[in-house]
Amino acid sequence: MRRPSKTTRRSAATATAALALALGTTACGGTTGPASGGELSGQTVTVAGVWTGAEQQSFKKVLDAFTQKTGAQTVFVPSGDNVSTFVGSKIEGGNAPDVVMVPQVGVLQQFAKKGWLQPLSDQTAQTAGSTLAPVWKNYGTVDGQYYGLYFKAAHKSTVWYAPEAFTQAGVGEPKSYSDMLKAGRTLADSGRPAFAIAGEDGWTLTDWFENIYLSQAGPEKYDQLAQHRMKWTDESVVRALTTLGELFKDKQLVAGGAQAALGTDFPSSVAQVFGPEPKAGMVYEGDFVGGVAKGQFGKKLGQDAKFFPFPSVDGGRAPVVSGGDAAVVLKDGKNGKAGMKLVEFLASSEAAEVWAGAGGFLSPNNEVDFAKYSDDTTRSTANSLIAAGNSIRFDMSDQAPAAFGGTKGAGEWKLLQDFLRDPSDPQGTAAKLEAEAAKAYGN
Numbered sequence: 001m002r003r004p005s006k007t008t009r010r011s012a013a014t015a016t017a018a019l020a021l022a023l024g025t026t027a028c029g030g031t032t033g034p035a036s037g038g039e040l041s042g043q044t045v046t047v048a049g050v051w052t053g054a055e056q057q058s059f060k061k062v063l064d065a066f067t068q069k070t071g072a073q074t075v076f077v078p079s080g081d082n083v084s085t086f087v088g089s090k091i092e093g094g095n096a097p098d099v100v101m102v103p104q105v106g107v108l109q110q111f112a113k114k115g116w117l118q119p120l121s122d123q124t125a126q127t128a129g130s131t132l133a134p135v136w137k138n139y140g141t142v143d144g145q146y147y148g149l150y151f152k153a154a155h156k157s158t159v160w161y162a163p164e165a166f167t168q169a170g171v172g173e174p175k176s177y178s179d180m181l182k183a184g185r186t187l188a189d190s191g192r193p194a195f196a197i198a199g200e201d202g203w204t205l206t207d208w209f210e211n212i213y214l215s216q217a218g219p220e221k222y223d224q225l226a227q228h229r230m231k232w233t234d235e236s237v238v239r240a241l242t243t244l245g246e247l248f249k250d251k252q253l254v255a256g257g258a259q260a261a262l263g264t265d266f267p268s269s270v271a272q273v274f275g276p277e278p279k280a281g282m283v284y285e286g287d288f289v290g291g292v293a294k295g296q297f298g299k300k301l302g303q304d305a306k307f308f309p310f311p312s313v314d315g316g317r318a319p320v321v322s323g324g325d326a327a328v329v330l331k332d333g334k335n336g337k338a339g340m341k342l343v344e345f346l347a348s349s350e351a352a353e354v355w356a357g358a359g360g361f362l363s364p365n366n367e368v369d370f371a372k373y374s375d376d377t378t379r380s381t382a383n384s385l386i387a388a389g390n391s392i393r394f395d396m397s398d399q400a401p402a403a404f405g406g407t408k409g410a411g412e413w414k415l416l417q418d419f420l421r422d423p424s425d426p427q428g429t430a431a432k433l434e435a436e437a438a439k440a441y442g443n
Helices: 005-021 053-070 085-091 105-113 124-129 136-139 162-167 177-188 201-217 221-224 234-250 257-262 266-274 290-297 336-346 349-358 376-387 411-421 426-441
Strands: 042-050 075-078 099-102 149-155 158-159 283-284 306-309 321-329
Touching: 042 053, 042 085, 042 336, 053 075, 053 336, 053 349, 085 099, 085 321, 099 105, 099 234, 105 158, 105 321, 124 136, 136 234, 136 321, 149 349, 149 376, 158 162, 158 266, 158 290, 162 177, 177 234, 201 221, 201 234, 201 283, 201 321, 201 411, 234 411, 234 426, 257 411, 266 290, 266 336, 283 290, 290 376, 306 321, 306 376, 321 336, 336 349, 411 426
Parallel strands: 042 075, 042 099
Antiparallel strands: 099 321, 149 321, 158 283, 158 306
């Protein structure tokens, strides 16, 4: 399920941020250190995940803390972007890892339905029940069994801006979507178009749609659409597309116009706002924008790179769309018992606070001390994530079959790129989305 698709886009975004942070790369494996004595002394836990560069280094610090606590050695194995294929081949070859960090709800569900996963321990379930909003536990549950602990989250409802552009235009942080477009037009009048839009990467367009839809239509309809229990031709979808189309068709709001946006990838969109030759005042995407602005362009977060929450649309609640990585335990791992202990550790605030201090991390755990985060901007983003509680929703296209929600040049990605090119027919676009969704979901 993880082709050059949803996860490629997720890891492309986070890997770009990781590269930008310039914290170095790591070898493909190796233990985190010698066993230090403890209940698991002499045992080894193998963990697979997509993380590279700075993210992998930071996660290894978490594994080091587990080693210090239990005595178990750990080995991290990079899975590459296609986690499903990687794990399937490892199981077939008799060399399955004990724990896998899964970055997509659909892949977690796929693993569970194939019978690859062990239900998590009662201790993990109890900890998660008291420290995570119920929605996070629900995303890790398949057919009534709790399989996936969400350890790392992404906040995908942040709009990043250049403060000097706002100051020059005399605008402040908007509190509503209509105010955001109004501020954008004022920005354009002062000499800088409003938004850098990464239309070359179709995943960014799905994120625009999802935030608008969640705020306008609400969590219940969002869930129905995400599971294709409601058709994409529903009036609520047409309404959200119409709202998005107002942005797409306004040349004051889209830097360079639609054609330029269709030739702009995600890293370039950040560069258009925070690079040496700025071409826009704002860029919408997740909290990882800050890592690129800081690492690649030397911006000080909270000073010359700021964000505001994606604002409420038409009087709805301000949306919080998220992504995340869940820890699962494989049945075929050689040390499932120690793997289960690792997941119990990952459920603790202690584990999350290790990575929080290293930066480039948000935890859905409500017991994590905000003071442990490395800067005020990340602290604010983490607070917003926790404050959203049960109204937070996982990226809709990450929940969809890859053929619809995660394939370059196909499905939702392509149709929203077509809509960016010509936003004149929201109803027609909704019909095309429904046709593609029906094929991919098989219902």
